[in-house]
Amino acid sequence: MATKTKTPTKKKEPKHLDRDEFDLEEIAYTLSGSQExxxxKVFTIYKKGEPLTGMVTKMDANTKLIHIKDKYMDIHKVHILDILSVSECDY
Structure with a gap:
């Protein structure tokens, strides 16, 4: 009787980073302040090569998406869990 060998399974990369509640509260507070x-602002985003520079136009609590308008008036919808940091714009 032949035995089956298990094929190695590929580990899935997480869709969002695991963050503690304190970090998420701090980012949410910063985002609401920058919207007002x-x-x-400059947003560092998970799995994105370059930082995104723009203004927060909307924070959707249902979908947890943050709408950021860049200098070209394009709207980027970013999940709140993907925002790593928010900083002041240097110009």
Whole structure:
């Protein structure tokens, strides 16, 4: 009787980073503040090569998407779990 050998399974990369509650609260507070200020911010985003520069136009609680308008007036919808940091724009 032949025995079956298990083929190695590929580990799935997580869709979003695992973050603790304190980090998420801090980012949510920063995002809501930047939406009220209407100032341009720099967003570091998970799995994105370059930072995104723009303004927060909408925060959707149902989908957990943050709508960011860049300088070309394009809207980028980013999941809140994918935002690693928010910083001031240097210009």
């Amino acid at each position: 200020e209407n100032k341009t």
